[in-house]
Amino acid sequence: MTAVPQERRVVTAIPGPKSQELQARRNATVAAGVGSVLPVFTTRAGGGIIEDVDGNRLIDFGSGIAVTSVGASAEAVVRRASAQLAEFTHSCFMVTPYEGYVEVCEQLAELTPGDHPKKSALFNSGAEAVENAVKIARAYTKRQAVVVFDHGYHGRTNLTMALTSKNMPYKNGFGPFAPEVYRVPVAYGYRWPSGPENAGAEASAQAIDMINKQIGADNVAAIIIEPVLGEGGFIEPAKGFLPAVARFAKDNGIVFVADEIQSGFCRTGQWFACEDEGIVPDLITTAKGIAGGLPLSAVTGRAEIMDAAHSGGLGGTYGGNPVACAGALGSIETMKELDLNAKARRIEEIMKARLTAIQEKYDIVGDIRGRGAMIAVELVKSGSKDPNPEATAALAKACHSVGLLVLTCGTYGNVLRFLPPLVIGEDLLNEGLDLLEDAFAGV
Numbered sequence: 516m517t518a519v520p521q522e523r524r525v526v527t528a529i530p531g532p533k534s535q536e537l538q539a540r541r542n543a544t545v546a547a548g549v550g551s552v553l554p555v556f557t558t559r560a561g562g563g564i565i566e567d568v569d570g571n572r573l574i575d576f577g578s579g580i581a582v583t584s585v586g587a588s589a590e591a592v593v594r595r596a597s598a599q600l601a602e603f604t605h606s607c608f609m610v611t612p613y614e615g616y617v618e619v620c621e622q623l624a625e626l627t628p629g630d631h632p633k634k635s636a637l638f639n640s641g642a643e644a645v646e647n648a649v650k651i652a653r654a655y656t657k658r659q660a661v662v663v664f665d666h667g668y669h670g671r672t673n674l675t676m677a678l679t680s681k682n683m684p685y686k687n688g689f690g691p692f693a694p695e696v697y698r699v700p701v702a703y704g705y706r707w708p709s710g711p712e713n714a715g716a717e718a719s720a721q722a723i724d725m726i727n728k729q730i731g732a733d734n735v736a737a738i739i740i741e742p743v744l745g746e747g748g749f750i751e752p753a754k755g756f757l758p759a760v761a762r763f764a765k766d767n768g769i770v771f772v773a774d775e776i777q778s779g780f781c782r783t784g785q786w787f788a789c790e791d792e793g794i795v796p797d798l799i800t801t802a803k804g805i806a807g808g809l810p811l812s813a814v815t816g817r818a819e820i821m822d823a824a825h826s827g828g829l830g831g832t833y834g835g836n837p838v839a840c841a842g843a844l845g846s847i848e849t850m851k852e853l854d855l856n857a858k859a860r861r862i863e864e865i866m867k868a869r870l871t872a873i874q875e876k877y878d879i880v881g882d883i884r885g886r887g888a889m890i891a892v893e894l895v896k897s898g899s900k901d902p903n904p905e906a907t908a909a910l911a912k913a914c915h916s917v918g919l920l921v922l923t924c925g926t927y928g929n930v931l932r933f934l935p936p937l938v939i940g941e942d943l944l945n946e947g948l949d950l951l952e953d954a955f956a957g958v
C-alpha cells in the first residue's frame with residue numbers, strides 16, 4: 516500500500532475521460548436510482564485526498580458522508596482489518612461469537628455519555644441501527660408510537676423512510692410507510708419566526724404539546740432526534756430544546772434516542788454531539804464514523820432497556836462482522852491517539868473564521884453553523900431568507916471543477932456542508948477554503 520500524496524492535482528477535466536468511460540458503463544448496468552454527487556471514479560483515498568482514475572487528486576470535504584473521519588486508509592484500520600481478514604471473514608456472531616464484537620461493545624460503553632451500565636448490539640448500516648432502536652424501545656415500554664422531528668433524517672428502509680422528514684429524494688413514490696410515526700417541530704434557529712433566542716423554548720413547548728394532544732405521552736415508545744440534524748441542513752437545535760425534550764421523555768417513561776450516526780465519533784469535537792448540552796440519551800445509534808469506512812453500526816444504551824428484547828429478537832447474518840469490528844477498533848484507537856476531538860475543534864475554528872470573511876463579502880450566505888468538522892453555510896437570495904438552491908448547486912459545481920469535493924444538504928437544498936476527514940492537513944484545509952472563496956467570487 517502506498518500513501519496518497521497529500522496534494523491537490525487537476526490534470527484533466529473533472530470528471531476526466533476515464534471517469535466518463537466508466538460512467539457510461541455504469542449507466543448501462545447500475546440502477547438509475549443510485550446517484551452519485553460527483554462521478555469521478557476513485558482509485559485511492561487517504562488523509563484529505565481522493566485520487567481518481569484520470570490521476571486527479573481532489574481535496575476531500577465530504578469523508579464519504581462523514582464516514583472516513585480517520586481517513587479512508589488509516590494505518591490502524593488497514594492493519595487490524597487486514598489481520599482479521601486473514602484469520603476469518605465471518606462466522607456469524609449468532610452462530611459462534613468472537614472477541615472483536617465484544618471489544619467494540621466495551622468501547623461503546625466507555626465512550627458514550629453516562630456512567631450507568633450499558634449494553635450494545637451491532638448491525639451493518641445506520642438505518643438498521645435506528646430500526647433496532649425502535650424495536651428495543653417498543654419491547655421495553657410495551658408502547659408503539661415513535662416521535663421524530665421536522666428536518667430529521669434516519670435512513671432509507673421502510674421504517675426509517677417513515678421517520679425521515681424530506682420527501683424528495685428519499686420517500687417519493689416508495690410508500691406506504693410504517694405506521695405510528697409522528698413528526699413534531701424542531702428548534703431551527705435561523706428560520707424560527709420569533710428568532711433563534713426564542714426557538715428553543717417555543718419549539719420544545721410546541722413539540723411537547725403536540726405529543727400530549729395528538730398522541731398521548733403514555734403511548735410513546737421513543738423520541739428519536741439527531742443532536743445536530745445532518746441531511747436536514749446541519750441544524751443545531753437552538754439552546755434549551757434538547758434538554759427540554761429529554762426531560763419530557765424522562766418524566767413520561769419514553770425512551771430518548773440520540774441518532775448520532777452522522778454527528779458521533781469526534782465529528783463535532785466531542786465523542787458525541789449530545790454531550791454539549793449535557794444530554795445522556797437512553798439509547799444512542801452510531802454508524803458512519805465508527806469503523807473508518809467499513810460497514811458497522813450500533814445501538815448502545817441503558818442495560819435494562821437493551822436487555823428488554825428477548826434472546827434471538829435482535830441480530831442479522833452480518834451484524835458486527837469481524838472485519839468491520841477490527842476496523843472500528845483501529846478507528847477508535849486512531850481517534851484517541853491523534854486526539855481527533857481537538858482536531859475537529861481546530862477545523863471549526865479555521866473554517867468559521869474563513870466562512871465569516873466570505874459572509875461579509877457575499878450576502879447570499881444566510882447562516883454559518885455547525886460544530887467541529889461538521890460545518891455548513893445556508894444560502895439565501897440576496898436581502899432575504901428565501902432558500903437559494905440554485906447558488907448552492909452552482910457553488911458545489913464550481914468547487915468540483917477545480918478539485919474540491921463538497922456536498923450539499925438541507926430540506927430546501929440550499930446548504931453547502933463540509934465534512935472533511937479529521938486528519939486533513941491544515942494546508943489542504945486552507946487550500947480548500949481558498950477554492951471555495953474563489954467559487955463565491957465566480958457565482
Ligand SMILES: *Cc1c(COP(=O)(O)O)cnc(C)c1O
Pocket residue numbers: 639640641642643645668669670671741745746774775776777778802803
Ligand atoms: C446516514 C444516516 C442514517 C442512515 O445510515 P445508513 O448507513 O445510510 O443506513 C441515519 N441517521 C443519520 C443521522 C444519518 O446521517
